[in-house]
Amino acid sequence: MRCSWAESGGSVGEPPAGPAPGAFARAWAKALSGTSYLPMTHAQLEALLQRLTDQLAEALRTEPLDLRAGHRVASELVAAHIASAEALGRTVEVIQLRLVRDLDLVADDTADRMARLLAAIATGYARALRDRTLDEQEAIRRATLTARADAERALRASEARFRHQATHDPLTDLPNRTLFAERLAAVLDGSTSGVHRVGLCFLDIDRFKRINDSYGHQIGDRALVAAAHRLSRAVEPHLVARLGGDAFVILVERSTGTGDVLAVAESALAALAEPVLVGGHDCTVTASVGIVERRVADTSPDDLMRAAGSTLHWAKTAGGAGWAMYDAERDEREQARQALSAAIPGGLERGEFYLDYQPLTSLQDGSVLGVEALVRWRHPQLGVLSPDSFIGLAEETGLIVPLGAWVLAEACREAVGWSTATGEPPYVSVNLAVRQLRRPGLVQEVRSLLRRTGLPPNRLQLEITESMMMGGAEEPVRTLRALADLGVRIAIDDFGTGYSNLAYLRDLPVTELKVAGEFVRGLRAPEAADERILASLVSLAHALDLTVTAEGVETVGQAERLRAIGCDAGQGWHFGRPAPADHILARIR
Amino acid sequence: MQRPDWAPETIDVERPSVARMYDYYLGGSHNFAVDRAAAQAMVAAVPEAPLMAQANRAFLRRAVQFLTNAGIRQFLDIGSGIPTVGNVHEIAQRHAPDSRVVYVDVDPVAVAHSREILAGTEGATVVQEDLRHPERILAHPDVRANLDFSQPVAVLVVAVLHFVGDHDRPAEVLRTLRAALAPGSHLVLSQASDDGRSDAERAEAQKVYQRTDSPLWVRSRAELTAFFDGFELVDPGVVWVPQWRPETPDSAEDAERAVFLGGVGRLGG
Known part of the structure; x- marks a missing residue:
């Protein structure tokens, strides 16, 4: 029985059902007040007790005495939450003192019948109270177990949810x-x-x-x-x-x-x-x-x-x-490149890079006009590496900027010490990467380099490639002008193989064209197309006041033809392989 | 790994629960030895404690009867505790069977018990939430599903505010609740007061409740009256609970022994 939520009779705001309470019921209600919380109005209580009084009176009058009436009344009291030890005591007291008198129930065996009825009420009350107590204890224990189970389930669910959130992508709900x-x-x-x-x-x-x-x-x-x-x-x-x-x-x-x-x-x-x-x-x-x-x-x-x-x-x-x-082989190759690229900064720091120079020789008198600086890497494990194996990497990764700056500074530092027995010492020609040219501050860098080393500006030549002029960006053009204004020579490297836009030759402060070696290779056959191209290039360059250096000159025959065409200078194995500056200077002296 | 904030608390029945102590004061057996020990210690300090609980419960009954007579059909009973004799839905539905009641309590055992008792009961449900987070109560799907806040609602905060310390900003809690209510809604408040108590009694009562899951914050009549900010107090205002619309004049005698002050406010407009 759910005693604690049981209906307790009567209606809110309505007069209590049944006959008006008599003196006994009123006395009983007064005795009970304050013994425990009663979930009803006083009028409702009196009405309930009047009903129970009637049952008790009926039992006392009836032969033989039905003790179940006492049990019933007791159960009803407990069910109506009149369920405290005090309430039982007051009930026994008021019934013993007043019931017979108030209801005029006197008979020969009244005392005897009353004793038995009170015993039945007390027994029934104790029994009902015990049942109610046990029910409530069971209910609260069950509630505790339920609450604990709920809490554990919720904890597991929240752990599972937490785990899910920690291991899944919130957008797609895929594993993360x-x-x-x-x-x-x-x-x-x-x-x-x-x-x-x-x-x-x-x-x-x-x-x-x-x-x-x-x-x-x-x-x-x-x-x-x-x-x-x-x-x-x-x-x-x-x-x-x-x-x-x-x-x-x-x-x-x-x-x-x-x-x-x-x-x-x-x-x-x-x-x-x-x-x-x-x-x-x-x-x-x-x-x-x-x-x-x-x-x-x-x-x-x-x-x-x-x-x-x-x-x-x-x-x-x-x-x-x-x-x-x-593909394992491809991966290995790429990893090696990767490793090499990663080693560039350390190599710079440890001074593993050095410069060789290749002469740019006059085709008119065989004098060395200038030298092109070519960077080498004395790699601790791989030995001396040529630029082919690391410049590309450095350009991809942006390491070309510090490497290029080092080459430029080193070339200027070395070139300033060069002297020749007769005439002007050769100029030094340094390759400039796109990233170097695009970076702000290049002009300032070159200016302070020249000032620091004391190298005359006309003894420095910067080689740029045609591709740098593509896209028509303004900034590189402005940079080149500023460099030219310093008095530095500007050469177009590998001319004729790429963009070959003649418009910029008109606009840019270029002093020299370096014609790609593949035209020179074609000079073996007389009257070949390459020779006609070269001849045109030379006359075009001269018309624009530019000098022309042919790259990749390997034979005396090529040198001869180039001289015949009117080309100004040559570079290649025929004139000298790249070597330390000392070697080249020794030859000049 | 950090414990997520939605992980529930564990159930600790080794600590006295104020909900089960209250049940004990009312003569119920929904309690454990630890609750009875704490309740008995309270009675030793404040002998009227059971009387207080009974008087407060009777106040709740009269207040709900008053509200049903005033036409209120929706009740939000926050801090409902262990379902015991004379619950709000019984009182309200006896007069108006279409009344809907949502019980709210923070005590998971009280909620589990309520849920079992309410299984199959029309128009009454229970949610586990904390009075200190009124926005969560108001947003709770079961609250939203059962109460229509465009219509008047009676919010019952009976014998629970003294478990909300000043640091938890009870006035703000009540303001938040008020903001969600339609005109014609009501607020029923009651809470323990130390008006007229000796310092010794105060200290003793504090000591008992410090051991429970909810320490006690007693307040003055002025403080309780201030909690009705925005509401029009219904006669007779904030009084000792036996004095609030008593059924018989003598039942209001020795009213201050009840320790609880209570009142009902109506939201105008």
């Missing part, structure tokens, strides 16, 4: 880098049984930024979610994780060979290639995938991810919308 790393580590440390080979597809959506830029990030995010869902459906049951941005990775456990992983990559690419509309915009994308597949025993998570990253890069540089398969 953390979960992917856990799974990959589990596969590779052998704790996932039966896995001998593993594959990764490192996937990146091509030019995804364009969607964000064209339609806004909201559409971009929705497109990403759509892509993520298609991706995970397409490659089920393999784990797809979002690594951030538009990069995903698919973990192929239990691979039996590259074919398995390739199939997964192709499914992924096919799923992504399907047309997608987001908010009315065409958000169809393509993707690039780098595929790596290996024996579990031969790899580590870092290794695998690095290889997958490199392979993805190959797929990207191949134009995207496709996959690339890992």
Whole structure:
């Protein structure tokens, strides 16, 4: 019985049902007041007690005495929350003192019947109270267990939720880098049984930024979610994780060979290639995938991810919308390049770079007009490296800026000490990279270099390539003018192989053209096209007041022809290989 | 790993619970030895404690009857405690069966018990929340589902405000609740007061409740009256609870022994 919430009779605001309470019921109600909380009005209490009084009177009058009436009255009292020890005491007292008198129930055996009735009331009351107590104790214990179970369930749920949040990407709800790393580590440390080979597809959506830029990030995010869902459906049951941005990775456990992983990559690419509309915009994308597949025993998570990253890069540089398969040799080559590039700053610091010079020789009188500075790297492990093996890298990484600055400074420092027995010492010609030219402060750098070393400006020549003038940017042109204003010579390197726009020859403060060696190589055959081109170039240059130096002159025959054409100077093995400055100066003296 | 802020508390039945102590004062058996020990210590300090609880419970009954007579059909009973004799939905639904009651308590055991008792009961539900976070109560989906705040609601904050310390800004809590109510809504407040108490009694009572899950903050009549800011106090204002619309004149005698001050306010407009 739910005693504590039981209805307690009577209605709010309505007169209590039943006959008006008599003197006894009123006395009883007064005796009970204050014994415990009674969830009813005083009138309701009196009405209840009048009903119970009637039952007691009926029992006392009836032969034989029905003791169950006493039990019933007691139960009703307890059920109506008149359920305290004090209430029982007062009830026994008031019945004993007043019931017989107030209701005029005197008979021969009244004392005897009253004693038995009171005993029945006390017994029934104690029994009902005990049951109620036990019920309530049970209820509160049950509530405690329920509350505890609820709390534990909620804790587990929140832990699970927390775990989910910690291991999933909030945008796409795909596993995140953390979960992917856990799974990959589990596969590779052998704790996932039966896995001998593993594959990764490192996937990146091509030019995804364009969607964000064209339609806004909201559409971009929705497109990403759509892509993520298609991706995970397409490659089920393999784990797809979002690594951030538009990069995903698919973990192929239990691979039996590259074919398995390739199939997964192709499914992924096919799923992504399907047309997608987001908010009315065409958000169809393509993707690039780098595929790596290996024996579990031969790899580590870092290794695998690095290889997958490199392979993805190959797929990207191949134009995207496709996959690339890992190639160990290619990777090794690239890694070696990478390592070499990373070693440049240290090499600069430790003084591992030095300069050789190659003479630029006058075709008229054989004198050395200038020398071209050529950087060398005395690599501690790899020996002396020529510029071909590291200048490209340095240009990619931007390390060309500090390296180029060092070359420029070193060339000026050495050149200022050169002297010759007769005439002017040779000028020094230094290559200038695009990044150097585009960087603000070059003019200032050259100016202070000249001041510091004391090298006369006309003994410094800066070689730029035609490609630097492409795009018509104003800034490099202004820089070149400022450099020319300092009195520095400007030469166009490798002229004739690239842009060869004649307009800038008119506008730029150029002093010399260096004609690419491939024209010179063609001079072996008489009256060849190359010779006519060279002749035209020379007359064009002279018309513009420029001198011409031919590169790659290897034979006396070539030198002769060039001189005949009117070319001013030559550079190449015929005139001298690159060598330390001392050697060249010794020859001049 | 940091524990997330939505992780629930554990259930500690080794500490006395004010909800179960209150049940004990009212003569119930929904309590454990630790609750009874604390309640008995309270009675030793303040012998009227059971009387206080009874008087407060009777005040709640009269207030709900008053509100149903005033046409209120929605009740938000915050700090409802252990469901015991004479709960709000019983009182209200006896007169108006369409009355809806949402009980709110912070005690998970009280809530679990309420939930079991209320299973299958129309128009009454319970949510576990803390009076100190009224915005969470107001936003709770079960509260929203059962109460229509465009219609008058009676908010009952009965015998619970003395567990909200000043640092928890009870006035602000009540302001937040008030802001959610439609004109014609009511606020029922009662709380323990130390008006007219000796210092020794105050200290003793404080000591008992420091051991429970909710220490006691007694307040003066002026403070309680100030909590009705924005409401029009219904006659007779803030009084000792037995004096609030008593059924018989003598039941209001020795009213200050009840320790609880109470009142009902109406939101005009």
